[in-house]
Structures are given as C-alpha cells and as structure tokens.
Amino acid sequence: xxxxxxxxxxxxxxxxxxxxxxxxxxxxxSSMSINTLSSxxxxxxxxxxxxxxxxxxxxxxxxxxxxxxSFSPNHIPRNDGYPTFDEVEKELFNISTSYPNITxxxxxxxxxxxxxxxxxxxxxxxxxxxxxxxxxxxxLHHARxxxxxxxxxxxxEKLVSEYGLNSTVTSLVNNRRIWIIPCVNPDGxxxxxxxxxxWRKNRHYFPEYDTYGVDLNRNYAGSCNGDLSGWWxxxxxxxxxxxxxxxxxLYPFSEPETRAIRDFIMSNDIxxxxxxxxxxxxxxWPWGYSPYLSTxxxxxxxxxxxxxxxxxxxxxxxxxxxxxxxxxxYPTTGDSDDWLYGYSHxxxxxxxxxxxxEACSTFHPSGRAMEQVRMENFKGAIYLLEKAEEIKKxxxxxxxxxxxxxSFESPTDFTLHWVERxxxxxxxxxxxxxxxxxxxxxxxxxxxxLWLMNGFSRSSSRFHSPSYSYCFSQTSGVYGYMSxxxxxxxxxxxxxxxWCLYDLSNNSNYGFVEVSRDGxxxxxxxxxxxxxxxxxxxxYPLDSYFGSSIYIRFRVLRSVSGMGxxxxxxxxxxPTPFFRNTTILSSTIHGYSYSVEGKDDGVYYYRVxxxxxxxxxxxxxxxxxxxxxSSNNPPSPPVIRGRLLGWVEKGLTYDFKVHDVDxxxxxxxxxWGDGTVSGWINNLPSGETISLTHSWMKxxxxxxxxxxxxxxxxxxxxxxxxxxxxxx
Numbered sequence: 121x122x123x124x125x126x127x128x129x130x131x132x133x134x135x136x137x138x139x140x141x142x143x144x145x146x147x148x149x150s151s152m153s154i155n156t157l158s159s160x161x162x163x164x165x166x167x168x169x170x171x172x173x174x175x176x177x178x179x180x181x182x183x184x185x186x187x188x189x190s191f192s193p194n195h196i197p198r199n200d201g202y203p204t205f206d207e208v209e210k211e212l213f214n215i216s217t218s219y220p221n222i223t224x225x226x227x228x229x230x231x232x233x234x235x236x237x238x239x240x241x242x243x244x245x246x247x248x249x250x251x252x253x254x255x256x257x258x259x260l261h262h263a264r265x266x267x268x269x270x271x272x273x274x275x276x277e278k279l280v281s282e283y284g285l286n287s288t289v290t291s292l293v294n295n296r297r298i299w300i301i302p303c304v305n306p307d308g309x310x311x312x313x314x315x316x317x318x319w320r321k322n323r324h325y326f327p328e329y330d331t332y333g334v335d336l337n338r339n340y341a342g343s344c345n346g347d348l349s350g351w352w353x354x355x356x357x358x359x360x361x362x363x364x365x366x367x368x369x370l371y372p373f374s375e376p377e378t379r380a381i382r383d384f385i386m387s388n389d390i391x392x393x394x395x396x397x398x399x400x401x402x403x404x405w406p407w408g409y410s411p412y413l414s415t416x417x418x419x420x421x422x423x424x425x426x427x428x429x430x431x432x433x434x435x436x437x438x439x440x441x442x443x444x445x446x447x448x449x450y451p452t453t454g455d456s457d458d459w460l461y462g463y464s465h466x467x468x469x470x471x472x473x474x475x476x477x478e479a480c481s482t483f484h485p486s487g488r489a490m491e492q493v494r495m496e497n498f499k500g501a502i503y504l505l506e507k508a509e510e511i512k513k514x515x516x517x518x519x520x521x522x523x524x525x526x527s528f529e530s531p532t533d534f535t536l537h538w539v540e541r542x543x544x545x546x547x548x549x550x551x552x553x554x555x556x557x558x559x560x561x562x563x564x565x566x567x568x569x570l571w572l573m574n575g576f577s578r579s580s581s582r583f584h585s586p587s588y589s590y591c592f593s594q595t596s597g598v599y600g601y602m603s604x605x606x607x608x609x610x611x612x613x614x615x616x617x618x619w620c621l622y623d624l625s626n627n628s629n630y631g632f633v634e635v636s637r638d639g640x641x642x643x644x645x646x647x648x649x650x651x652x653x654x655x656x657x658x659x660y661p662l663d664s665y666f667g668s669s670i671y672i673r674f675r676v677l678r679s680v681s682g683m684g685x686x687x688x689x690x691x692x693x694x695p696t697p698f699f700r701n702t703t704i705l706s707s708t709i710h711g712y713s714y715s716v717e718g719k720d721d722g723v724y725y726y727r728v729x730x731x732x733x734x735x736x737x738x739x740x741x742x743x744x745x746x747x748x749x750s751s752n753n754p755p756s757p758p759v760i761r762g763r764l765l766g767w768v769e770k771g772l773t774y775d776f777k778v779h780d781v782d783x784x785x786x787x788x789x790x791x792w793g794d795g796t797v798s799g800w801i802n803n804l805p806s807g808e809t810i811s812l813t814h815s816w817m818k819x820x821x822x823x824x825x826x827x828x829x830x831x832x833x834x835x836x837x838x839x840x841x842x843x844x845x846x847x848x
Contacts, residue, residue, distance in 0.1 A: 201487040202266045203273075205235070205310045208303060211273055212238050219280040222246060222293055228301070229380025232324045235306040237380050242279045242298040249389065253508035254297040256393040257501060258381070261337040261456065263308025263319040267480050267490060268396035272302035274494035275501050292505045299388070304377055305336055320365050322377055329362040329627060337397075338368035338454035339378045343409060344462035344640050348574065348601050349453075350409040351642075353630075353677050355598040356451035360677060361628045368454045371644050385460065386468075391512040392504050393474045394428075395456050396497070400449070400478035401441045403429035403500070406461040408446035409453045415461060416735060417514065421473055424507050428475060428500040435481045435489055441500075446476065466640050466739075469519035469542030473511050475504070518545040518730035518738035520638060521712075526833045531750045534833070535715045538728055538741065545738075547730035550709040553740070554716075555725040557700025560608065563693045565589045570696055575600020575676070584619040584655050584691035592631075592676040592688040602690075603639075603673035608697035609725060609743045610665040612803060616645070616672065617659040621689040626650040629678045631688045633658070635670045638739055642673055648688070655691075666802065669725075669743040672696075699725070719748045747832040755780040755806075755828045757839040758788060767848040773813045774841070776826055780806040784830040793822035800829075819846050 203211065216225035224246035227236035241247065257275055259268035279298065282289040292298070303309050307323035321333025338358045343350030352372040359366045373379045405425045406415050415421055422443070429443035446457060457474040464472035477500065480493055521538040528534045540547055563570065565588035568578050579591035592600040608614075622631055631648035645660045662670070676688045706714065709728075724747075727740040755778065762774035778786045783806050790798035792814050804810060816822060824841040 200313075200484065201490065202270065202313055202484070204314045205303065205306055208269060208273065208309075209236075209238065212240055212276075212302070215240065215276055215280055219283070222283055223280060228384045229376055231305070231307045231377055232322055232375065233307045235310070237301065237304065237306060237377060239384065240276050240300045240302075242276065242293055242300065243296065244294045249297070251389075252295055252297050253392070253512040254299065254388055254390040255505055255508050256299045256301070256385075256390050258301045258304055258393065258395045258456070260303045260305050260309055261395065262335075262397060263305055263312035263321065264483060265396075265398040266309070266313050266484055267398050267493060269302045269309065270490055271396050271479060271494055271497045272300050275498055276300045276302075278498055288502065288506075292502070296505055296508060297388070298505065299384075299390070301381075301384075304381065308333075321367065322375055324375060326362050331363045333367065334369040334375050335366045336375060336377050337395075337456055338366055338452065339373065339375050340382075340454050340456050340459035341372035341641070342453055342462070343407060343458045344466045346466075346640055347410075347413070348599060348675070350407065350458060350462070351599075351675075352454040354409070354453045356409055356447075356453045358453050359628075360630055371647070372454070381456070385463070385472075389470075390464075391470070391472055392508045393460060393472065394501065394504060395474065395476045397476055397478050398483050399480040401432075401434050401481055402449065402476075402478040403432070403441050403443045404446040404449060404457075404476045404478065406446060406458045406474065408455050408458045409451055411445065411447040411451065414445065416465065416517070417471065417473070420511075420514065421461075424473060424504065424511070425475055427507070428477070428503055431499040431503050432477075432496045433492075435485065435492060441477070449478075463641075465517055467519075467638075469516045469545060471511055471514040471516055515732065515734045516542055516545045517735040518542070518547045518732050520739045520741040521547075521550065521728050521730055523726075523728070523741060523744040526744065526746050528834055529715075531752055531832075532719050532748055533715070533717045534719075534746060534748075535713050536726055536728075536744060536746075537713045539712060540730065545730070545732055545735075547738075548710075548732050549707070550712075550728050550730050551707040551737070552705045552709060552714050552726060552728045554703045554705050555606075555699040555701070555727070555743070556722065558609070558723065558725065559698045559700065560695030561698060563696035565691055567696065567698070570605055570698055571602045572605055573600075573602040576602040576674070579689065582621060582689050584621075589621075589689045589691040590674070590693075591690075593686065598678045599676065601673055601675040604671050604697060606697040606699055607669040607671050607727075607743055608695060609669045609745055610662050610667065611745070612666075614662045614695065615659050616662055616693075616695070617657070618693040619655050619657055619691045620648065620652065621655045621687075622648050622650075622652045623687045624649050624651070624676070625678075625686065629686050630676070632673075632675045632677070633660070634673045634675060635662070635665070636673065637665070637668055637670055637742055639671050640739070667800070716746075721748050721750055723747050749832050752784075752830070752832045752834060753781050754834040755784070755786050755830050755836045757836045758826045758828050760824060760826055760839055760841040762841070762843075764843055766843065766845050768816055768819050768845050770848070771813045771815045772843075773811055774824065775809050775811050777809040778804050778806065778828050780828075780830055782830070784832070786828045786830055789827050789829070791825040792816070793824055794818075804828075816845050820844075 212225055216223045224241040228239045229237045257272055259272040283293050305322050311317050312319040321335050324334050325332050342352040353368045357366055358368045373382050403425050405421050407413055426443045429441040432441040457476055460472055460474040464470055519541040522541050524537040526534050526536055564585040565578050576590050576592050578588050580588055583589040626649055633645045634642040636642040674690055678686055725743040725745055727743050729738050729740045731737050759777040766772045780786055786804045788801045794816050822843050826839050827836055829835045
C-alpha cells in the first residue's frame with residue numbers, strides 16, 4: 121500500500137496533544153485550534169485526492185480548493201517576508217520612475233473597495249502599439265496565494281535591471297509588449313496578507329446574503345466555443361451559492377476586477393499569458409472544463425506548455441514542474457484561461473495561448489525557498505516571451521463576415537457585399553445561405569423541432585397553455601439548456617415574452633434567459649432563483665439589437681453544492697423564429713460579393729460564412745434582410761434646413777425631412793463633413809422631420825451630406841448642404 125498520509129512525527133505528536141487538550145476542555149472556550157498552526161506546517165497534513173505514479177513513487181497534486189487554513193485574525197507574523205499591498209505599490213512606483221524609458225505604470229481599473237489594479241508595461245516604446253507580440257503576466261486572482269505577487273514583481277525587476285546588460289532580455293524588451301499585473305485582487309490581498317486572514321475570494325459584500333466575496337477565477341465568461349458545459353457557471357469546481365469559496369458571481373464579469381482584465385484584453389493585442397497561482401508545481405492550459413476535449417490548437421499549446429514546465433525546477437531541486445491540460449487537475453468553468461483562449465479564438469479571431477502556473481510546493485514558502493521559486497519561474501516566463509513571435513503567427517479561425525449592404529441593379533436583381541472581420545485568417549472561400557418564409561410564432565411547446573435541447577424536454581405535467589410546456593427537471597447533472605435553432609431578425613419594436621414557473625433552490629440553483637448574436641457570446645436578460653409561486657409573465661425589449669439577428673436561449677444551472685428545488689418550466693415563448701425554406705446558394709464563392717437575379721417579390725434573408733484549411737468553416741454572419749418589390753420606387757433626397765454660418769465648438773441644429781413616394785418607412789444617414797457620421801437612423805415615417813445637433817471643432821467650409829434608404833434597400837441620391845464656420 122502506498123503512503124497516502126504524510127505527517128511529520130513531531131507535528132503528529134503536537135496534533136494528538138492538542139486534540140487531547142481540546143477533548144478534556146482545556147481549549148473549549150479558546151480560539152486556539154489546530155488550524156492556527158503556520159500555513160507551511162499545516163500543508164504537511166493536507167491529504168490529496170489524486171496520486172500520480174512517477175518513477176515508482178507517488179507525488180501529490182492538490183484537488184479541488186475545498187481546504188481552509190482558517191487563520192486567526194492575528195496569526196500571520198508581519199515579518200513573513202511577503203510585501204504588504206502598500207509595499208507592492210511602492211515597488212511598482214519605484215520601477216516605473218527608475219526606468220521611465222522602458223516602463224509605463226497605469227491602473228487598469230479599481231477593485232470593489234476602490235484600490236487600483238496596477239499594470240506595468242515593459243517595452244522599448246511603452247504605450248505604443250508597434251505590432252509586436254504582447255504577453256501578459258498576472259498574479260493573485262486568489263487572495264491567499266501571496267507568492268504570485270512576488271513572482272510577478274521579480275519578473276518586472278529582472279526585465280528592467282538586465283535591460284542593456286543581458287542580450288536575451290534586451291532583445292525581448294525591444295521586440296515585445298510585456299504587461300505585468302502583480303495583484304488582480306488587491307482587496308483580497310490586503311485582507312489575507314496584510315490583515316492576516318485566510319481568504320480566497322474578492323471582498324464584494326452581498327448584504328442580501330450577509331456574506332463576502334466572489335471567486336474571481338470562476339467569474340470569467342467561459343470557453344466561448346459553443347459548448348454549454350464550458351460556459352460560466354456550468355459545472356466543475358464552481359458554485360452559485362454566495363457563501364461558498366468557489367462562488368462564481370451572479371453573472372459573468374460581475375466583478376470590477378474581472379471586468380478590468382476583460383477590458384484590458386479587448387483593448388490590447390495579446391498573444392500569450394501566464395496567470396500565477398499556488399500551489400502544486402504545475403503548468404496547465406485549456407480546456408479546463410472538460411478532460412475529454414482539447415482546443416483547436418492543442419498540439420502547439422501543449423508543446424509550449426511542456427517547454428515552460430521543463431524550465432522550472434521544483435523546490436526540492438529534483439525534477440521540473442508537471443505539464444498537463446487544466447481539466448486533468450480538476451474541471452472548472454469561468455476560469456481566466458478558458459475565456460482568454462476561447463474569446464480570442466472564436467470571437468476576436470486571433471491566437472492567444474494562456475497558461476496557469478501553480479507555483480510552489482506550499483502556499484507560502486519561506487524567504488529562502490521563494491528566492492528559488494522566483495528565479496525558476498522567471499526562466500519559464502522568458503521561454504514564453506521567446507515563443508510569442510511564433511504564437512502570433514498562428515493562422516486564426518475565420519470570423520463571421522460583416523455585410524456591407526446590398527446594391528440593386530434593378531428592383532429584382534441585386535448584389536450582396538461583405539468583408540472579412542479578421543483578414544489574417546485568409547478565408548479561402550465563402551458560403552452564402554438564403555432563408556425565406558419567416559414565421560415568428562408564439563410557441564406553446566408545440567414545436568420542439570425549433571429548439572436545440574439538452575436537459576430540457578417537453579412536459580405535460582405543467583403548462584400555461586394546453587397541453588405542454590418545456591421543462592428542466594433533473595436530479596443529476598448540473599445544467600440544461602434549450603436554444604433556438606434559427607436566429608430571429610430584429611426589425612422595429614420587438615419584444616421577447618414568455619411565461620415561466622420555477623422552483624429552484626434559492627441562491628444556489630438558477631435559471632437564465634439569454635440572447636446572442638453569434639451563438640457563442642450570450643447576454644443574460646434575466647435570472648431566476650427561489651420559487652415563482654405559480655406561472656409568471658416576463659417581457660424584454662430587444663430594440664438594442666435592432667438591425668441584427670439573435671438566438672434565444674433558456675438555461676438552468678445547479679450548484680455543485682446546491683440542494684433542494686431544481687424545476688424550471690417555460691411556455692408561450694414569443695417570438696419563436698422559423699424559416700420555411702433555406703437554401704445554400706453557393707459554397708465556393710472566392711470574392712466578397714454575390715449577385716442574385718430575378719427574385720420574386722418578397723422578403724429574403726442571407727447569411728455568409730468563411731472557410732480556411734486550418735480551422736474549416738467559421739460561424740455564419742448575422743442575417744442581412746433584402747426586400748424585393750418590383751414596383752418599388754427609390755425615396756426622394758432628404759430636405760436639409762438650418763444655418764449657413766456659425767461658430768466652432770458650438771452645437772448647430774439642422775432639420776432633415778424625409779419622403780418616399782410609396783409611403784415606405786425610411787432610414788437617414790448623415791455625413792457631417794468633418795470625419796464623423798450619424799450612422800443609420802431607422803424607422804422614420806415618410807414625411808417626418810428629424811432634428812440633429814452637431815459641433816465642429818475647426819473653422820472652415822463644411823459640406824453636410826445626407827441620404828435616405830427605404831425598407832427595400834433602395835437609396836435616394838445624396839443631398840448636400842454647405843456651411844461656413846468661424847472662430848468666435
């Protein structure tokens with residue numbers, strides 16, 4: 121039998137002694153407990169749930185983060201060797217002022233309690249996008265993982281101090297944009313380290329639950345690959361119960377700390393990252409939500425992960441860190457790596473290889489041990505920086521193309537135009553689909569063929585309108601969903617409505633109604649928990665999606681620790697979209713337009729997708745609506761009224777009157793002549809006058825140009841209006 125329990129002999133004696141004293145009442149009223157021993161001592165008695173055989177000996181890997189150190193408020197000594205948050209800030213200020221030519225320090229956002237989330241950029245031209253590969257290093261998502269702050273600070277210090285002295289470091293700083301965020305969770309760090317408390321989450325207070333904190337590494341939006349089991353909150357070691365250590369928040373990016381990281385990722389060109397955690401001496405990569413699935417870039421992602429791991433020697437001095445796919449440790453959803461990879465690959469259309477390093481062999485190594493940890497992890501960071509150029513060159517997936525309008529050659533002949541959203545994907549061909557015969561029905565659960573269902577089914581046990589409803593009711597499994605098969609175009613004043621009945625364990629099990637433009641990123645319209653106490657009506661305006669098309673989804677999540685009710689019924693869903701006819705017009709289009717001829721009068725919808733050899737077919741675009749009316753006439757040019765003379769920096773108001781001889785509703789588009797435009801202003805009745813105000817910043821002559829377009833896609837000729845502006 122292998123030895124699973126490892127307890128130092130002296131420590132075992134101490135534990136037995138404390139247990140005996142406690143049992144006879146010596147400490148019955150005292151705050152002293154076994155858990156008040158030092159963190160590095162307590163970790164000697166942790167029992168792993170997973171063992172791996174390596175060279176005929178067992179090595180442990182931490183399982184789910186269900187442990188608790190339970191530090192007493194004054195337990196951790198202030199000379200523990202780790203900096204306070206104030207000292208972290210001072211160190212960052214010192215680096216940025218000492219090396220102003222190669223660093224830029226900025227706050228990318230604020231924590232729940234208002235502390236800055238600092239980001240240090242290290243580059244030869246900080247703040248300037250020169251098209252170089254960007255690499256991000258992050259520390260301390262989890263409050264008690266203090267060594268991660270030290271590792272990030274050490275990376276920063278080494279890069280700036282060896283610049284100009286070490287050829288490798290100099291070359292990397294000159295040819296990369298490097299960002300370092302040492303403390304993603306500053307409130308948690310202050311509470312855990314500075315105040316000496318055992319803590320994992322941030323410090324968001326929920327008065328309605330009288331509890332604190334969200335696990336920031338469960339609050340990201342999920343894998344974004346269309347697999348619901350990878351979506352935020354869908355399972356793994358995560359919880360929807362606010363008091364739990366792995367509480368994932370009320371919705372994706374509910375926390376200011378994760379929103380700051382999200383916005384930073386979306387604002388910068390980043391192709392690789394490392395998020396540091398403790399502990400386990402591991403290098404892991406996506407997917408984290410399933411051990412049975414791998415990413416589209418698995419081979420290269422694994423190769424680099426193994427390369428990082430091979431360069432980091434373990435604290436014992438024997439062997440190196442263990443590389444593995446994240447889900448081999450334990451499955452999670454809502455972690456940073458799955459979102460970073462999935463959002464970049466499927467939504468942004470560019471490569472980003474994210475890694476998590478579970479550093480150290482304990483939570484809080486001593487000062488001497490941390491010297492070794494910092495030095496070894498710097499080697500791994502350098503390797504990723506060296507590989508960043510190769511990662512940036514990986515060909516991405518083709519994103520859904522963007523329609524650029526329809527040009528009519530005659531009332532029945534027209535050409536559809538689109539562009540690639542990520543040209544570096546190098547689409548080899550396009551496929552165009554035509555959809556017609558749109559019906560938007562009130563679905564009283566009579567049309568299950570219009571929904572893709574997993575965990576949901578049609579039920580006759582309860583319903584709002586006879587004789588069925590759609591139902592989630594499971595005693596096993598942590599999620600279920602039903603999503604519309606067809607997208608629904610949003611034209612005019614459209615609202616989503618339905619009736620629902622639910623009995624869900626309060627603040628533990630949740631139902632959601634969501635919408636998505638692309639079937640990958642869903643926005644939550646509403647959430648449900650507790651009991652509805654009967655059927656309730658819900659209605660949501662969809663005007664913010666005007667001119668687009670959306671999928672509808674209902675979803676139920678059961679917390680891993682959730683007990684009690686888990687029923688959700690939905691009925692009378694309106695509008696539920698259905699197209700009577702869909703046709704692929706061509707799958708071999710080698711340009712960015714397609715001509716359609718001789719169409720009968722009617723309403724048609726089109727969507728297009730692109731293909732490359734590396735990733736196959738991408739996702740379809742939103743729907744493009746085309747109305748064919750053989751007797752239709754184009755609208756008249758708009759009439760513009762307003763001042764011919766004016767002053768700069770002072771708003772001037774102009775009236776635009778629209779007219780259509782057929783009485784169709786119109787859209788108005790205004791170019792103000794200074795590089796700014798109004799965008800399409802829709803749903804204007806023929807004969808209506810709309811007033812728009814604009815300010816110009818420089819004196820001179822300006823030409824206002826306006827055009828209208830009817831519901832069939834025909835445009836008027838342009839109307840011009842010349843004005844002169846002077847300095848006041």
